[in-house]
Every structure is written in structure tokens, then in C-alpha cells.
Amino acid sequence: MSGNVRTSLASAAPASIPLPVNQGLPAPRVRFWAYGSTLFKVLGLGAFAFFLFGPLANLVLWSFAERWYAPFKLPVTYGTRYWEVVFRPTGDAMSSLLTSVGIACLTVLVALAVSIPAGYALARLKLPWRTALMILFLLPQAFPSVAIYINVARVFYSIGLTGTVPGVVLVHAAHGLVYSVWIAAAAFAAVDRDLELAARNIGASPLRTFFTITLPLAAPGIMASAIFVFLESLDEFTGTFFVGVPQVTTLPLLLYNASMGGNYQIASITALILLVPSVLFMLVIERFLKADVLSKVGQ
Amino acid sequence: MERPSLIGLALIAPALAMIGALFLYPLGFSLVSAFTEESGRLSLTHFQKAYELYSTDILFTLFIVIVSTLLTGLISIAIAGILTLSETPWLITALRNLYRWPLFIPFIVAAQCMRTFLAKNGLMNNSFVALGLMEPLQATSFLDWRGIIVTFVWKQVPFVTLMLAGAMASIDRATIEAGRNLGASRLRVLIEIVLPQVFQTLLVGLVLSFVTMLSVLSVPMMVAGSQPTMLTVDMAFRINSYGDYATANALGVISYLIAGTVAWIYLRHNVKQGAQA
Numbered sequence: 013m014s015g016n017v018r019t020s021l022a023s024a025a026p027a028s029i030p031l032p033v034n035q036g037l038p039a040p041r042v043r044f045w046a047y048g049s050t051l052f053k054v055l056g057l058g059a060f061a062f063f064l065f066g067p068l069a070n071l072v073l074w075s076f077a078e079r080w081y082a083p084f085k086l087p088v089t090y091g092t093r094y095w096e097v098v099f100r101p102t103g104d105a106m107s108s109l110l111t112s113v114g115i116a117c118l119t120v121l122v123a124l125a126v127s128i129p130a131g132y133a134l135a136r137l138k139l140p141w142r143t144a145l146m147i148l149f150l151l152p153q154a155f156p157s158v159a160i161y162i163n164v165a166r167v168f169y170s171i172g173l174t175g176t177v178p179g180v181v182l183v184h185a186a187h188g189l190v191y192s193v194w195i196a197a198a199a200f201a202a203v204d205r206d207l208e209l210a211a212r213n214i215g216a217s218p219l220r221t222f223f224t225i226t227l228p229l230a231a232p233g234i235m236a237s238a239i240f241v242f243l244e245s246l247d248e249f250t251g252t253f254f255v256g257v258p259q260v261t262t263l264p265l266l267l268y269n270a271s272m273g274g275n276y277q278i279a280s281i282t283a284l285i286l287l288v289p290s291v292l293f294m295l296v297i298e299r300f301l302k303a304d305v306l307s308k309v310g311q
Numbered sequence: 312m313e314r315p316s317l318i319g320l321a322l323i324a325p326a327l328a329m330i331g332a333l334f335l336y337p338l339g340f341s342l343v344s345a346f347t348e349e350s351g352r353l354s355l356t357h358f359q360k361a362y363e364l365y366s367t368d369i370l371f372t373l374f375i376v377i378v379s380t381l382l383t384g385l386i387s388i389a390i391a392g393i394l395t396l397s398e399t400p401w402l403i404t405a406l407r408n409l410y411r412w413p414l415f416i417p418f419i420v421a422a423q424c425m426r427t428f429l430a431k432n433g434l435m436n437n438s439f440v441a442l443g444l445m446e447p448l449q450a451t452s453f454l455d456w457r458g459i460i461v462t463f464v465w466k467q468v469p470f471v472t473l474m475l476a477g478a479m480a481s482i483d484r485a486t487i488e489a490g491r492n493l494g495a496s497r498l499r500v501l502i503e504i505v506l507p508q509v510f511q512t513l514l515v516g517l518v519l520s521f522v523t524m525l526s527v528l529s530v531p532m533m534v535a536g537s538q539p540t541m542l543t544v545d546m547a548f549r550i551n552s553y554g555d556y557a558t559a560n561a562l563g564v565i566s567y568l569i570a571g572t573v574a575w576i577y578l579r580h581n582v583k584q585g586a587q588a
Contacts, residue, residue: 057406060406064412067424070427082432132322133320145327147574147578150519151334154522155567156526156543156566156570158547159562159563159566160334160337160338161337163338163340163344182333186330186334243417249417249418250526250543283420286420290415291415294412306477
């Protein structure tokens with residue numbers, strides 16, 4: 013209800029505001045200022061777009077460059093030779109891709125299994141030291157992870173988890189927990205409590221209320237948290253660098269090895285493969301993560 | 312719907328157990344390793360060694376992360392402010408569709424992009440030369456501290472802006488209209504009316520960005536190879552080259568202190584906020 017009022021206020025605003033500003037100036041000066049300001053906005057937007065997309069454009073150029081050396085501003089010869097190398101079914105890249113996606117899916121399952129109950133408890137139930145508990149989930153992100161991972165690797169080594177997929181999944185899930193717990197808590201907090209009370213009033217059990225009312229209403233937010241965890245796992249470099257080597261090679265590790273080895277084509281193509289899910293999720297994220305949920309994150 | 316907190320604790324227990332096993336236990340491990348000698352005696356010798364070898368890198372890390380956080384905050388406020396207060400519809404639409412692109416791009420991909428874009432013969436210098444803004448001889452490589460900052464800001468601005476623009480969209484627009492109708496400029500409305508209402512969200516976004524940037528290993532390794540470098544690279548180097556866990560963990564504790572200071576600022580603000588409510 014209040015949302016409707018807000019949008020109508022917002023749409024009424026542009027009509028009412030410029031009038032008093034324009035009335036005081038003679039017409040030619042107004043036009044000059046209008047052109048100047050438009051030019052300024054176009055130039056600003058152009059510079060912004062250049063710095064935003066320039067690095068990505070360079071990546072795409074490198075992935076299709078078969079030869080590119082110093083004095084030339086653009087690649088000397090173009091081709092898809094390196095794409096064929098990467099996408100050979102037996103190649104390192106395909107097995108890394110499968111490893112990465114598999115680890116990311118398992119990480120989402122583990123993270124959601126522990127963070128849906130935790131998020132509900134944080135949003136709805138009385139917990140002692142609630143703020144401290146929220147901060148505790150932030151800690152794996154709030155602490156410089158390299159220092160933690162070197163010790164996780166040491167502990168994992170003693171129980172045989174280094175270089176295994178379960179070891180990497182556990183590290184990724186703990187790292188993503190702040191997103192899944194905080195966003196799940198915000199999503200549950202944004203669910204209208206009256207709807208739950210209405211269900212309880214007409215005789216639904218607490219469990220049934222949760223599964224038919226609360227969880228479906230919080231589902232977009234929880235989907236968003238799953239997306240965050242999935243991407244966090246797909247991105248993850250540091251933990252895999254210490255815990256996964258040498259047996260588990262995810263895409264980021266492949267990219268790192270190729271780039272440091274000077275093979276910019278393979279590195280750029282691997283980077284582009286990692287870009288696809290990132291950009292897709294970026295395009296749909298606002299559908300899942302509504303402003304009412306976002307404003308409750310971290311509270 | 313008051314319930315005993317026991318159920319709540321049971322629901323949150325698995326998540327807490329995970330943090331305990333995968334974070335608190337290794338954290339204790341690192342503290343023990345940093346503060347004890349091989350004989351098991353408490354000592355600060357590892358910190359002395361860490362300071363002697365890496366004091367420049369400690370300052371370098373602080374400089375990079377603080378400058379990157381401030382720039383991220385300023386640019387995010389500017390973009391979110393334009394999205395909320397601008398009266399030019401096409402600018403809002405264009406900006407809204409543009410700013411989010413790097414949001415989920417992995418740091419390692421961003422590092423690879425910048426490794427080529429900011430190089431001496433990268434696309435940035437080449438474009439400036441082609442546009443006549445720069446002579447070819449003036450082209451220099453940005454693959455040093457500037458490259459790290461550019462990469463961090465490029466990657467973190469969309470994240471903070473998304474949170475900030477979301478929070479700004481949900482504040483009461485009547486307060487903005489009131490300020491504008493009384494003749495306040497948009498900049499003044501942004502600073503005096505909008506920002507105070509979304510400050511909590513801005514702080515969360517910047518704190519998360521700060522500690523994220525403090526923890527990233529790939530960007531300093533790939534964007535700026537030479538000395539000085541960031542603490543994360545030094546830690547990885549101590550482990551991989553010397554198996555020197557003690558000095559690496561001492562460096563780790565130093566970076567905990569940096570992150571802890573920021574967390575403390577956040578907590579203090581949170582408590583103040585709670586007291587007001």
C-alpha cells in the first residue's frame with residue numbers, strides 16, 4: 013500500500029521541480045545551460061562506460077588474438093585456434109569447468125541446509141547475543157582469509173582432506189555462509205508477520221505455516237542467497253589455492269596458472285567462461301533481491 | 312509467537328558448528344602459531360621478524376585498502392545519488408543498466424582484465440593515444456599500486472552501489488521532495504537528507520568491501536608483481552617458499568588487527584543505532 017503512494021509521489025516529482033528553476037532565466041541562457049549539461053552528462057557517461065567495459069573488451073580481444081605484440085594497437089591476426097584448444101573434450105579446461113560447477117552446486121546445498129534454519133532463527137526467534145551471532149557469520153569474510161586458509165590446509169592435511177572435493181566444498185561453504193545466513197535472515201524478516209499469524213489462527217501448525225507461508229514468501233531472497241553462494245564458490249581462488257592443490261583444479265586456478273605462465277589467450281578464454289554466469293546472474297539479481305529485503309541486510 | 316530460545320539455538324547450531332570447525336579452530340591455530348616459539352614458550356619474536364621483513368608491505372596494504380574503500384564509497388554515493396535524485400530519465404536508465412556489470416565478476420577475472428587493460432601497451436593507453444589525448448612515448452604501465460586500486464574499485468563499486476541504491480529507493484520520498492521544495496540543491500539533499508537515512512547500509516557495504524579487499528590474494532599477485540606488495544602475497548610466499556608458518560601467521564594476526572579495527576567501528580555504530588531505537 014505504502015509502495016503505491018511512494019511511486020505516485022515519485023512520478024509527480026519531475027513535473028513540479030524544474031519550474032521554479034527555469035522561470036528566473038531568459039530563454040537563450042536556459043537553452044545554453046541545458047545543452048551544456050547534456051553534453052557534460054554524455055561525456056561523463058561515456059568515460060564511465062569506457063572504464064567499465066574497456067577491461068572486458070581487452071579480454072575479448074585477447075581471446076581471439078592469435079598473434080599480438082608490442083607496437084600494434086590491435087591483434088595482428090585473429091582466430092579461434094585457442095578456443096578449440098580450450099574446448100577440446102579431453103582438455104584441462106573442460107574438466108576444470110566440470111569440477112568448478114560440481115563444487116559450486118555442492119557448496120550451495122551445504123550452505124542452504126545450514127543457513128535456512130539459522131536465518132529463520134535469527135529473524136523470528138528470540139536468541140541471546142543476536143548481534144554477536146550475526147557478526148560471527150561475518151567473521152570468515154571479515155578476517156583476512158589467507159591467514160585462515162593456510163591453517164585450514166594444515167588441519168585438513170592431518171585428516172586427509174587436502175586435495176579433495178569435500179575439503180574444497182567445506183571451505184567454500186564456510187566462506188559463503190555470511191551471504192546465505194544474512195540474506196536468509198533478511199528475507200525471513202521481510203515476510204509479513206500478519207500472514208503467518210493468519211495461518212496460525214485458522215489452525216495451521218507452526219511447521220505447516222513455515223513451509224506453506226513463510227518459506228515460499230522468503231523464497232526469492234533465499235534464491236538470491238543461493239546465487240551469491242554459487243558465484244562465491246565459482247569465484248573462489250584463495251581457499252582452493254591452499255586447500256585444493258594439487259589434485260583439485262578449478263577454473264580460477266587454471267586461469268591463474270595460464271596467466272602467470274604468459275598464456276594470455278587461454279587465461280582470457282577461461283576468464284570469459286567464468287564471466288558468463290556472473291553476468292547472467294547480475295542481469296536477474298534484482299528480480300530476486302527486492303529493496304525491502306536489501307534494506308534489512310545486516311540488521 | 313514468543314518461543315523458548317532453545318529451538319532457535321538448535322536451528323542455528325549447525326551453522327555455528329561449521330563456523331567453529333572451519334573458522335574459529337584454524338583461527339586459534341594461527342594465534343598459537345604466531346605467539347609461541349617451537350619450545351612452546353610465549354614470545355613475540357615472530358612479530359619482530361615479520362615487522363623487520365614486511366613493515367613496508369604493512370603500510371602499503373593499509374594505504375591500498377583505505378584509499379580503495381574511500382574511492383568506492385565516493386563513487387557509489389555519486390552513482391546511487393544520481394539514480395535517486397537525477398531528473399534526466401535517459402541518464403538514470405543508462406546508468407542503471409551500466410553500473411552493475413562488474414558486480415559478480417570474480418576478482419581473478421577482474422585481475423586478468425586489468426593485467427591487459429592497464430599494461431603499457433594495453434587498451435587504455437592505446438585508446439588515449441588513438442584519441443590524441445596522449446603521445447605514444449608518454450604511455451606508462453599502471454600495473455603497480457594504482458592498478459590494484461583501480462581493480463578493487465572497479466570490482467567493489469557495483470556491490471556498494473546496489474546496496475545503497477536499494478536502500479535509497481526504500482526511504483520516504485516525501486523527505487526528499489520537502490527538501491527540494493524548500494530550495495535545497497540536489498547535492499545538499501543527497502548529503503543532508505538521503506545519506507543519513509542510508510548510512511547503516513553504506514557502512515555495511517564498505518566494511519564488507521574493506522575486508523574483502525584485505526583478503527584478496529589474486530589481484531596483488533596478478534596486477535602488481537613487484538615489491539612492495541600486499542600482506543596476502545607475503546603470507547602465501549612464506550608458506551610456499553619456506554614453509555614458515557610462524558612468520559606467515561604473525562602477518563596474519565597483523566591483518567586480523569586491521570580488520571578487527573574496522574569491525575569495531577561497525578559494531579560501535581550498530582550499538583549506538585540500537586540505543587537510539
